Amino acid sequence: MIRGRGNTEQDFQHSLEEVRQTLRSISRAISSLNLRFEPHPDAKEFKRNQLIHILSGGAKAVNLLNLQSDKPKQLANEYLHQVTPYDGHLAILHATEVGCHHPELSEDDDTSALDLHGSSGLCIRCPEKFPTVISEQLNPFHCWRRGHRSGYFGFVYQLVLRYFNNSGKWIFNSNSSELRCTPYIWANISDSSTPEGSNICSNIKILEGKVLGQMLISIHIPKPRRFHRDSRLTEVEQLLQQQLLVSQNVSNHSSIPLTDFDFTEVPKLLQTILRDIELTWSPPGGGLSDDVQRHLGMCVIHQGAEHLVDELKPMLSEFTRKHSTLHILEETVVKRDNPQLFSQLFPRGGFEYGDLLVCLSLDPIIDLGGIQSAE
Amino acid sequence: MSNLLEWPRQIYQKLRPIFSILSEEFKKFTLSLKKFTLSSSKPWMIQFVFSLLILSTLIGGRTSAIDGPFDGNALLLFILVCVITIAIGNYFSDSWTYDRNRVVLLFGIQIILIFIYVFSTFQSYAVWTELFTVSLGISSVAVIGLLSGIISGHMMKPAWMGDRLFMDHIKKAMEEEDMHLLHCSVEGKMKLIPPSLISVVWVDDIQKVFFGNQEDVLSNYTPVHLSKSNFDSKLVVEPAITSFSAIFAQLPVAWRDTMSDHYQSLSDGHQRISWIFHLLRILPYSPSSLALRSELIQYSSSSVTIEMRGEKSPIKINLQWPVPENNFQVDFPEHEYHDCAIHTVLGNDHPKSQPLEIEQEIISEIFPRLASEKLSHAAIYFLRSFTHLMIRLREEFSNNEGVKSEMCRLTIADMTEWFSSLNLEGEIFPSQSHESYAMLPSNVIPIEVWSRVIKDSITQPTTIFLRLHDRIVPFIEGDDFEIRKKRKFESVVSESIELAMQTSTHLPDDRDSFGSEWVGVGIKHNLSINRKSALLTGICKLLLLVSLYEEPAKGVV
Numbered sequence: 001m002i003r004g005r006g007n008t009e010q011d012f013q014h015s016l017e018e019v020r021q022t023l024r025s026i027s028r029a030i031s032s033l034n035l036r037f038e039p040h041p042d043a044k045e046f047k048r049n050q051l052i053h054i055l056s057g058g059a060k061a062v063n064l065l066n067l068q069s070d071k072p073k074q075l076a077n078e079y080l081h082q083v084t085p086y087d088g089h090l091a092i093l094h095a096t097e098v099g100c101h102h103p104e105l106s107e108d109d110d111t112s113a114l115d116l117h118g119s120s121g122l123c124i125r126c127p128e129k130f131p132t133v134i135s136e137q138l139n140p141f142h143c144w145r146r147g148h149r150s151g152y153f154g155f156v157y158q159l160v161l162r163y164f165n166n167s168g169k170w171i172f173n174s175n176s177s178e179l180r181c182t183p184y185i186w187a188n189i190s191d192s193s194t195p196e197g198s199n200i201c202s203n204i205k206i207l208e209g210k211v212l213g214q215m216l217i218s219i220h221i222p223k224p225r226r227f228h229r230d231s232r233l234t235e236v237e238q239l240l241q242q243q244l245l246v247s248q249n250v251s252n253h254s255s256i257p258l259t260d261f262d263f264t265e266v267p268k269l270l271q272t273i274l275r276d277i278e279l280t281w282s283p284p285g286g287g288l289s290d291d292v293q294r295h296l297g298m299c300v301i302h303q304g305a306e307h308l309v310d311e312l313k314p315m316l317s318e319f320t321r322k323h324s325t326l327h328i329l330e331e332t333v334v335k336r337d338n339p340q341l342f343s344q345l346f347p348r349g350g351f352e353y354g355d356l357l358v359c360l361s362l363d364p365i366i367d368l369g370g371i372q373s374a375e
Numbered sequence: 376m377s378n379l380l381e382w383p384r385q386i387y388q389k390l391r392p393i394f395s396i397l398s399e400e401f402k403k404f405t406l407s408l409k410k411f412t413l414s415s416s417k418p419w420m421i422q423f424v425f426s427l428l429i430l431s432t433l434i435g436g437r438t439s440a441i442d443g444p445f446d447g448n449a450l451l452l453f454i455l456v457c458v459i460t461i462a463i464g465n466y467f468s469d470s471w472t473y474d475r476n477r478v479v480l481l482f483g484i485q486i487i488l489i490f491i492y493v494f495s496t497f498q499s500y501a502v503w504t505e506l507f508t509v510s511l512g513i514s515s516v517a518v519i520g521l522l523s524g525i526i527s528g529h530m531m532k533p534a535w536m537g538d539r540l541f542m543d544h545i546k547k548a549m550e551e552e553d554m555h556l557l558h559c560s561v562e563g564k565m566k567l568i569p570p571s572l573i574s575v576v577w578v579d580d581i582q583k584v585f586f587g588n589q590e591d592v593l594s595n596y597t598p599v600h601l602s603k604s605n606f607d608s609k610l611v612v613e614p615a616i617t618s619f620s621a622i623f624a625q626l627p628v629a630w631r632d633t634m635s636d637h638y639q640s641l642s643d644g645h646q647r648i649s650w651i652f653h654l655l656r657i658l659p660y661s662p663s664s665l666a667l668r669s670e671l672i673q674y675s676s677s678s679v680t681i682e683m684r685g686e687k688s689p690i691k692i693n694l695q696w697p698v699p700e701n702n703f704q705v706d707f708p709e710h711e712y713h714d715c716a717i718h719t720v721l722g723n724d725h726p727k728s729q730p731l732e733i734e735q736e737i738i739s740e741i742f743p744r745l746a747s748e749k750l751s752h753a754a755i756y757f758l759r760s761f762t763h764l765m766i767r768l769r770e771e772f773s774n775n776e777g778v779k780s781e782m783c784r785l786t787i788a789d790m791t792e793w794f795s796s797l798n799l800e801g802e803i804f805p806s807q808s809h810e811s812y813a814m815l816p817s818n819v820i821p822i823e824v825w826s827r828v829i830k831d832s833i834t835q836p837t838t839i840f841l842r843l844h845d846r847i848v849p850f851i852e853g854d855d856f857e858i859r860k861k862r863k864f865e866s867v868v869s870e871s872i873e874l875a876m877q878t879s880t881h882l883p884d885d886r887d888s889f890g891s892e893w894v895g896v897g898i899k900h901n902l903s904i905n906r907k908s909a910l911l912t913g914i915c916k917l918l919l920l921v922s923l924y925e926e927p928a929k930g931v932v
Contacts, residue, residue, distance in 0.1 A: 032869045035876075036844070055837040055875055057906050183858060187851070187865035206858060 015174035016273065019159065020280045022179060022189075022200040023217075027283060029188035030153050031367065037184075039148030039366050040099060046144075090114035090368055095122070098368060099143035102126055113368060116145070124292055127363060131325050132297030134361050135334050138341065139213030139296065145366050146296075147213055153364070154211025155181035156218065156344055157201070161269060163224030170265050172273065178203045180347070182211055207344070215362040217277055218345055219270060221308065223354025263308050267315040270358065274319055283365050295360050297324050301345075302356040303331040309356065316358070331355075421472060421481070425522045428485045431492035432515055443500050444512030456513055457520040464524020470579055471525050484518055537584070537634035540626075541575050545634070548622040549573060549598065554615050556641075557599040557681075558591065559651055561723040563733035565694075566682040567601070567612070575637060584640045593637065595722065597644035604693060611693045612681070613674075616645040646706055650720040652677065652696040658765055659737045659758065662791035665769050666784050669698050702774070703766050703822065712821050715759050716766060728816040730755040742798045753804040753815055753923060754797075760820040760922050761794060764915055767825040778904055779833060785908035790915055802859045803920060809855075811924040818922045827932040828918060829911070836910035840875075842931050843917040844868060850924065864920060871913025878905035 035054060038047040090098075090113040095105055098113040102122040105111060116123040123145055130140055141147030160176035163169070179201045181189070186206055281294040298320050302309055309328060320326045331351060335342050345357065445453070464471065471477050491511060500508050548554075549570040556568040568586075575593055576585050584593040598615040623631060623638055631638070656677040657664060664672050674697055680689045699706060703716065710719045715727055717734065725731060734755045739746040745754045765787065772783040797803070805811050811818075832839045847868055851861045921927050 032873065035872055036868075051872075052837055052841065054872070055840055055910060057903065183861060184851070184865065186858070187862040188869055191862075 012172060015172050016276050018174040018199055018201060019157075019177070019273070019277065022157065022177075023277065023280045025189040025200050026155055026157075026179075026181070026185060027281070027365075028190075029185045030364075031283060032188050033152055033184050034366055037150045037152050038144075039150055039153075039364075039368075040142075040144045041149065042099070043144045046093070090117070098145065099147065101142060103129060113144075117368070119292075127293055127296050127324065132361060133325075133327055134297045134299040134359055135301075135327060135329050135338050135341065138216070138361055139364075141213070141296075145368050146364050148364055148366055149212055151211055152182050152184040153366075154207060154214035155179060155185055156207065156214070156216045158345070159217070159219045159273065161219055161221045161266065161273075163222075165225060170269060172269055174201065177201050178205065180205045180207045180344075182207050211344075213364065214344070215364055216345070217360045217362060219273060219358045219360075221266065221270075221305075221356045221358070223305065223352060263311040266308065267312050270312060271315050271319065274358075274360070277360065277362075281362050281365070283367050293324065294363050294365065295324065296363050297327070297361045299327040299329055299359050300356065301329050301331055301334050301342075301351075301359060303351070304353045305356040312356075312358070421478075421522065422526060424482060424485050424489075425519075425526065428489055428515075428519065428522070431489045431496075432519070444508045444515060446512075449509055449512065452513065453516045456516050460517045460520030461524040461527075464521040464526075465528040466524070468525045468528020471521075474579065481518075481522070484514075485522075488515055488518060537637050538575050538577050540630050540634050541637050544626060544630070545622060545637070546570065546573050549619075552615075552618060552622075553601070554598050554618065555601055555612075556586070556596045557612060557648065558586070558596045559648055559721075560591065560595065561721050561725075562731065563651065563655060563721055564682065564689075565679055567599070567684070568596070569684055572684070577636070584637050593640035594643040594647065597641055597648050609693055610690075611676075611695055613695045614645055614648070614697070616642065646699065646701075647720060647722070649696055649699040650703070650706065652694060653699055654717055654720055654762055654766075655733060655737065656694070657698075658762055659741050662765065662794055663788065665765055665791065666772075666787040669773055672698055702770050710822070712823050713817075713819075714821075715819065716762055716822065717759065727819070734758065744798045745801055745804065748801050749807065750801050750804045752807070753812070756815040756819050757797075757804065757919065757923060760919055760927075761790075763820055763822045764790070764825050764919070766822055767829055771829060778907075781904050782833065782908045782911060783829070785905065786911045786915065789908070789912040793912075793916060800863060802857075802863045803923065805923055809924075814925075815923070818924075818926060820918065820922050820927050824928045824932065827928075828914065831932050832911045832914050833907065836907050836914065839914050839931065840871070840910050840917075843914055843921065846921055846925075846930065847917055850920075867913075867916050867920060871909065871916065874909040875906055875913065878909045 036047070036051055038044045093113040095102075095109070095111040095113055095116050098116070100113075100116055100122065102116075104122060111122070115121055118124075123143075126141070126143075126146065132138070132140055139147055156179075158178045158180075159172070159174070161170060161172050162176065164171050181204065183206055186204060189204075190200060278294050298316065300309060300312065300316065313326075313328070316326050331342075342351075345351075345359065351357070471481065488511075492515075554570055556570075556573055558566040558568060560566075572587075574587050576587075576589060577583075578585050578589060585591065586593050586596055598619040600613045600615045600618070602611050602613065603609070604611050619641065620638075623634070626634075652675070656679060657672075657675050660677060661675075664675060674695045676693050676695045678691050679694045681692045681694075682689045683692075704710065707716075707719050710716065713727070717723075717731065718725065718727065721731075721733075723731065730752060735751060738751045738754045738758065742751070742754050745751055768783045768787050768790070772780050772787060774780075775783075805815070828839065847864055850856055851865050851868075856864070918927050918931065
């Protein structure tokens with residue numbers, strides 16, 4: 001039986017730190033872009049006014065709800081039902097104007113877009129009302145805040161949890177990770193040559209085309225491979241190596257069946273990684289409590305890795321139990337139903353029989369106010 | 376026999392004093408005759424011959440005679456000719472007394488007229504035709520008018536007379552004080568000339584004073600002192616215009632007037648070197664010092680390569696020079712809209728589309744990496760735009776006080792920091808294969824445009840910034856740029872916005888972050904300046920980036 005985590009605690013934490021830094025860097029980039037680019041075509045004018053407000057010396061977003069005096073709130077309510085096309089403040093925009101489709105919202109409510117924000121707002125619990133099935137639709141929202149359609153903010157961050165043949169252990173190594181993102185995000189994340197960017201994913205590629213509402217993070221668990229080695233073959237190999245010779249016939253290793261591997265360590269590792277991602281993914285400056293869900297949905301894609309799925313299922317169910325639903329799908333089903341998603345997850349192929357992918361669609365958490373991002 | 380030989384000797388002895396007196400008188404006479412040689416430095420001769428002409432005209436012309444050359448029939452014509460010729464003579468007084476050919480012509484005409492009038496003293500005008508007598512009268516009036524004009528003009532103290540005075544008096548004083556001349560060619564090459572080799576010449580055709588055998592105009596030279604540094608015993612060149620002015624001030628007023636062109640040339644030379652030092656040494660090599668008040672950078676020092684007599688090759692000498700006192704446009708009123716300031720201060724009329732050797736030297740020294748990546752051409756045009764920007768910012772900073780001045784000071788500091796980092800930012804410059812490469816010379820941002828940009832950015836920074844933002848976004852979204860270039864452009868936009876936000880006015884609920892003791896002591900005021908400065912910095916950066924690829928000012932100001 002093969003078991004045990006290959007990483008030292010230090011290596012593991014280092015890899016986790018790289019994931020954290022990368023996600024924070026992406027979050028900062030999105031916040032920066034959010035200042036200038038509308039998340040929805042209808043929000044163009046609003047964003048422009050907001051940018052003018054910022055450049056004209058507008059300060060941090062004013063949460064009118066927190067002001068001691070009721071007058072600003074009363075004033076905002078008076079404007080709420082008026083047509084104010086040139087204003088860029090959330091307090092005088094009705095929640096429906098920013099595309100909010102929360103079932104508890106009615107047009108008669110005096111709910112401003114600003115009211116949607118904050119810990120008690122409708123927005124933060126909205127994903128519970130709209131469970132996302134990633135394999136069908138990555139982002140079912142249409143509001144300005146969560147259902148952004150600019151095409152500038154998407155990314156796919158792929159991590160790898162791999163079984164290492166030499167040590168016979170599971171290793172989570174950030175060196176194998178890859179970040180594919182839109183050119184704007186790439187341009188805004190810290191350069192790896194700078195001190196701020198020294199600990200972020202170095203393997204960054206560009207996602208071509210417009211990426212609508214896609215903020216994916218995936219953990220790829222390739223099928224572990226280990227071979228029986230015949231002692232006589234080993235002797236022959238050693239002799240050939242001594243004489244600097246190579247033989248094509250000396251490679252007949254027989255693989256071990258998948259069921260012979262011990263996957264008991266994998267759920268723990270995966271759980272640590274997922275929790276870390278969940279806690280890290282936040283707007284710059286924080287503002288989300290720990291119990292708030294930061295992902296829209298999760299799915300597991302596999303092909304012939306039922307044994308591993310069985311190992312992971314309890315942990316993943318527990319992880320998604322509160323707010324979302326776990327979807328376990330076979331590769332062929334995803335390829336058939338949503339080929340675009342699969343090609344984005346594996347643009348160069350590389351998903352083989354026995355592989356498993358845990359895919360997490362992150363909540364965009366766009367701050368419509370936008371101004372808070374300047375820390 | 377001896378008696379026979381004795382008496383001539385005795386006679387000679389007796390007559391010897393008479394001979395010596397005669398010899399002396401002859402020498403004096405020949406010397407006097409020499410005065411009549413047509414040298415360009417004898418204005419009294421003109422007056423002398425003119426007096427003879429007047430005298431002979433009065434006597435021979437018989438001006439009151441009815442049938443003479445001055446009878447009343449052509450009185451109006453005489454007055455008209457007289458006025459015109461006086462004006463002409465006065466205006467060209469200098470050249471008519473300096474140009475040998477003109478002086479000979481003038482003397483010739485006068486002598487002919489004198490002879491005619493002397494002859495006519497003994498002869499009636501009736502024997503001559505009326506046409507001749509009228510022509511004689513008109514010619515006489517014209518010549519008299521011309522000479523009157525010349526004598527009343529600058530004949531007595533023309534610029535060319537200054538050469539003699541300069542060599543006799545100023546040069547000697549410069550030798551005594553070991554005052555050298557520093558020459559900076561139109562290519563920016565510097566040379567030190569020892570006082571013993573100083574010579575000047577007035578060139579009338581060009582109306583300028585030249586150095587030596589018309590090697591270069593004297594305004595490209597300036598007096599300097601050569602000393603040794605107290606710290607490292609290196610040679611130091613310092614301006615000597617103050618000492619030079621003191622020498623000049625000791626001379627009589629008439630001499631000073633005569634040498635005014637010489638003095639003005641060297642004074643202009645001092646001002647020119649100030650600008651050359653400012654734009655070619657301080658600005659590219661230590662731009663951060665431009666954010667200091669003039670009092671603090673009164674004598675900036677920079678190592679320059681100077682050619683010296685006795686040295687086989689040019690040597691490095693520390694040049695200590697003050698910052699220019701006046702605004703650029705005041706010192707160089709001839710500078711036009713599309714001119715390059717570096718060309719103007721050097722006096723170089725090289726085509727703007729070709730980089731100067733001195734510009735290439737600067738780029739290879741301050742941006743060696745860009746030069747090695749064959750981007751120096753683009754960097755040179757960037758440097759020109761940046762130079763124009765710094766000229767305007769520096770002037771706004773120095774000439775004003777309060778918010779405007781502080782804003783420009785902060786912008787200078789931010790811009791110079793960015794400028795210094797460009798050596799590693801080769802991505803922002805167009806390569807030779809890019810289509811915008813050919814447009815680089817014409818896209819250099821003129822001083823005039825910077826003036827408008829700064830002015831508008833102070834009053835409406837948000838609008839100007841947004842206009843530039845909208846011009847930059849297509850670069851980032853388009854397909855013309857490689858991804859690394861887009862990244863640089865994008866980062867400039869994002870950083871500018873974030874900086875503007877960080878320096879925005881804080882609202883009342885943020886006052887605690889400053890501590891209550893700071894409330895009401897100008898924090899809000901400073902934040903406003905910082906925000907405006909951050910926007911102005913962003914505007915300047917974006918405009919400079921745009922200028923590398925497109926016409927910069929289009930749709931912005």
